[in-house]
Amino acid sequence: MPDPDYEAKYGKGPHLTADAVVVRGNEIALVRRKKDGHWALPGGFLDQGETFMECALREFKEEAGVDLIASPSLILATFRPIAFDAIGRDPRSRIISGAVLIMLSENLARPNLIPGDDATAANWFDRHQVPRLYADHNEIITALDATFLSI
Numbered sequence: 001m002p003d004p005d006y007e008a009k010y011g012k013g014p015h016l017t018a019d020a021v022v023v024r025g026n027e028i029a030l031v032r033r034k035k036d037g038h039w040a041l042p043g044g045f046l047d048q049g050e051t052f053m054e055c056a057l058r059e060f061k062e063e064a065g066v067d068l069i070a071s072p073s074l075i076l077a078t079f080r081p082i083a084f085d086a087i088g089r090d091p092r093s094r095i096i097s098g099a100v101l102i103m104l105s106e107n108l109a110r111p112n113l114i115p116g117d118d119a120t121a122a123n124w125f126d127r128h129q130v131p132r133l134y135a136d137h138n139e140i141i142t143a144l145d146a147t148f149l150s151i
Contacts, residue, residue: 007093017095018043018046018055020100025106043097052081065115076105084098
């Protein structure tokens, strides 16, 4: 059931978001949401004229404190976004997310995550021992893991 306060403020949608699935070996970057305290993938709403990739990179910088655009040598590979569009996937409203997988090199020092914007914490987690996350973020990780990272 959508949140009536959210929909009164932002409309019924659908709304577009991007989630940054940033992995380094067996680790994944997560942030703790300021609003509800849940751990989540860094992400947020697309700005006008922004792609899912651009949004994911911007949100990762804002919420986890790492500017991957300014440090491209950290990036080993990126993958085209995968849409997560199940009805009711987000408790706020009808929200469609483009999940962007960004693999970082293990040959360079692990970036230090610094929470910012609407995050109260940012940490690296073993991607096989991820806590219960906001909305369907666990399912996003599982799907991307099965598609790209199961080698």
